[in-house]
Amino acid sequence: MSKKSYAVLGLFDTPDALMHAIPKLRAAKLGTVEAYTPYPIHGIDDALGLRRSPLGGMVLVMGVLGALTAFGFQYWISAIDYPIITGGKSAASWEAFVPIMFEVTVLFATFTAGLGMLLLLNRLPFFGHPVLSSKAMKGITRDRYALALEAESEAFDSAAAAQALEAAGAADIEVLPAPDRSPFLTSDYILRTLGSIFVACLVAGLGIYSLIKWFPLLAPMKYMQDQPRLNAQKASTFFKDGHGMQPPVPGTVARGYLPTATGTQEGSATLVNPLPRTKDVFAQGRKVYINRCEVCHGALANGAGSLTAAYGAKPANLQAQQFRDYPDGKIYWAIVNGKNAMPAHAAYLTEPQRWAVVHYVRALQRAQNATDEDLKVVAP
Amino acid sequence: MSQPKPTPPLLLGAVALGAAGVLGSYFAAGPERFWANWVLWFVLMFTLGLGSLFIVALEHLVSAKWSVPIRRIPERLATLLLPAIPVGLIALGAVPVLYPGARPEAAHHPILAGKAFWLSLPFFSVRTVAAFVLCVIALAVLVGGSLKQDVSRDPAFNFRARKFAPAFMAIFALVITLVAFDWVSGLTPEWYSDIFGVYIFAGAFLSGLAATALSLLYLQGEGRLEGVRQDHLYNLGAFLFAFTVFWSYIGFAQYMLMWYANMPDEVIYYKVRLAGAWRAITFALAGLHFILPFFALVTRDAKRDPKRLRRVALLMLTAHVLDIYWLIFPALGGSPRFGWPELSFALFFLGGILLWVRGAMQKGEDMPVGDPFLREGLEFRL
């Protein structure tokens, strides 16, 4: 490192002495005049000829950028990417975006002010400045005021500078070596910085991801999953047999499947078929008959079903006179409650289905016992 | 506003012309429009005077030193409260015409019946007169005392003013809330907003500050007020900026809360002001009262630049008039009215205010020379 002197420093005891010395030293034109003080001194910016700080403009620009970013982001999310109406407010409800827009503006602006001042304008952190290791430093942050003549070029005459300082009233004159400020932005530095940022992001990202996935599986977070409740198709200690899903209680009836013809078959004789004799009803009745009744009572309702021979049973021949004389209600009763070997069909057939079957049985009966009158074509 | 000194004859002529138009408008444009204009200018004069008096009292309350050299200006502006009183007493004639709560039908209205006694003319007048009396007392103590101190050089006034300032704040809070609820939101008595007093306060304070700034720059232009520097101007500019933001915050808060809850009895207020041509006026108000002055005063330099301050102060006063117009005129129904009645009223009242303020600027010394802190105030540096 160069042993050339970089600056000559002198200490003053009062701010007035400092301020009086500045114009003298500036006039001497021996180097850049810099002051080091424990607190900001009024009027020193003008005395030293410092240019105005650009921080205000930077903050204004970044603040406006913050406002636009926040508003644009919220608008895009709420009105374009996934528009949802919440609380009756339209998707592009600008009024609701204002508070966050304001806060983000302040956020951008303050970070620009703070970080911009430190990193960009003051180029801090920097630990290599010779003043930091000088004898004067202790006084500078305590109660003394320093002026330094800093080298502007190779031809810096430290002896002349020291003399000028003494003439201006400074004490404890000190010569400082050059700062160890290696060039800031070498490609090596940039690569290392970018590389470490990348690695840090990777590690942080992976860490956060695994934490997020893994953390909810720990107690007590997993208690929300392990709740004492019935889950479908899982065991449960709540019931004696250990099953979560239990069969319905005996006597459970599904909606629409009420056994509506109770009492005796004779008592149901007065029930009236509520369904009209339309093509649809007959079609439905036929469908139900084929599914439920044909196996025993046969396709023509004559008791010659396919099951009969195998089981040796004798289902009723619905073409018999006895059954042709039955009122609809008694047939309905037999369907609902069953009779003799015929099981109750209330649980399998809804009420409309039962009455539709009754219509169909009647049609079958008429078909097998047709008269000449039945062959007459009915005028449309 | 670097106009040449307005010659009194021209001003008097304008006032006379305005007066003729004002009288004529009662018969030609109808009593409702006449009274709407009258109430607008009463509220303007009263809030301007009250806002200026608030500035004076605030300075005493916090024992501010930097503002002592310029304190005489808001003191003089506060005297506008005196002509505002007869204007206000005449404005009571508007109550049966424009204010639904004061009409006989209010006694049968489902919402207004319970408060009809409050909204009716007798009680309304009692409250208004009480407010006027309190204002006169405050004027006597703060402004009268300050003017007397010019001659007596007795620091006893400072003690009295500091003691009176908190009392004035209580008076001010009551009076400004009264003006807000009775004179302004009373036009739509089914509607209410408890921030309304604060909203009118913000406008009043801002108009007082703007008028102070304008007067200060005018006097400086005349060569008076030597010793008042950019440092003082900066503080005034900073207050103008800060309270522009404050007014906007209050205005937005009221609007956003009513928009959000969407309750029919509240939202009607804004629906009327966003329908048809009123929409343009609402946007103009936001632009002139917030956007423009905000960006015009945001930089440090702008706050102490006399030219910039003059323009912004004028803009603020215009925006304040627009604000009151926006608050009051929708009560007339239909689209915003602007014609020769409004122009006549503007001529008459603006001319009258200017005449009065011209006269007031001759009262007492330009600075409170009897105040012990005058020197410190003049030495003030940022």
Added chain:
Amino acid sequence: MRTDASVHAVPIPEGLLEPALTVGRVTPGSLDDQVLAFPETKPPKQWYLALAVTLTALGIGVACIGYTFTTGIGAWGNSSPVFWAFDIINFVFWVGIGHAGTLISAILFLFRKRWRNAIARFAEAMTIFAVMCAVIFPLIHVGRPWLAYWLFPYPNERALWTNFRSPLLWDVFAVNTYFSVSLMFWYLGLIPDIASMRDRTTSKLRKTIYTVLALGWRGAASHWQHYEKAYLLLAGLATGLVLSVHSVVSFDFATSVVPGWHMTIFPPYFVAGAIFAGFSMVVIVLVVVRETMQLKNLITMRHLDVMNKVILAMSCIMAYSYMMEGFTAWYSMNEYLHHGFMNIITGTYGWAGWVTISCNIFIPQLLWFKKCRSSYFWMILVAIGVTIGMWFERFVIIVISLHQDYLPSAWRIYKPTMIDFGILLGTFGLFFTLVLIFARVLPVIATTEVKAILPDAQPSHGGSHE
């Protein structure tokens, strides 16, 4: 009329002169020796005792929060219809207390009130600690705190965004911004002081730590220039935050339609209440600090007097707000609003309403009297009263409005549980633990700022700065 002020100068009478901001002879050197000595010395026994107490309180809070995590929000008293209770009350309470610090550091800086310099550092630290206490509540009051990160709008596999129309999300942004900005503001202010500590300390370890934290600050005038500009800008921006953050918090309530919550005056009313509560907490802490740390010459009775006056002013603003609420409850002719207001003064929780009004309006009126403003007993009584009163004010707003709103069939009584109280106690423990640690680790007074306002600190140019 032309005025020549210098000719007719009136002498300032005794009664109008303000006492000096420092007592006795204070030089920059003596200031450093007095204030910067604390981080270097071992704390006295009483400090350890106090820390033990606060850590116990903190421990109770942590245990209660742990119990809440394992058992669920049912451990609290929250139930239909009072779905928000202690959680939101405590959140608003602590955020409010933080506002005093920002007002003192930022707003009073803009007004150039030099008395703020001695107390700004501590007040800012209290802001940061108060916001830390506040932030606990939004995190723990959600049923699944481990999913709290869902509050932030990041692209996710659920293809969902957060709901920007909700005031609760505005809160997230506002409080986070407030915390970051306060932290930055506080840290920037600390840099020159840490530089002083760096240059004074003899311990190698401390020197290393302070060197890193001071970022190599050397007091260069060219640096001060940018620093001062940044500080001014931050003060201006933080001022905006003082108004906006608690207004956004008030929007949590005011945007709803619950009677007693939907009042347009809430934003400025909450801000005034925040400053009120915050200043009271600052007064309590500063009284303890100036006595136990022998800082009476720097934190003078004048400082306490001015702060008490601010508390009094805020009390009057609160009185106005309460009157407006009462007036509106009548003027609106709205039976729900009216019922809600009557509940505050005569309902089941009417006692809470009267605690609020007494502690916030009646008792602080004592501060009109100079005797009370200068007496430790009275000012601490008022300050503690205000702290209690402001907590109860949030209780009144939240619990009373919720427990009886529009539908009478949903009216129920709310009872907090011991866990609720335990968590509140824990936050007080956290706050005071942090305060105690701060007092011994970092300079409690901004020595650099106070040095700048000492007499003879600035070159004489005959100017004043009031």
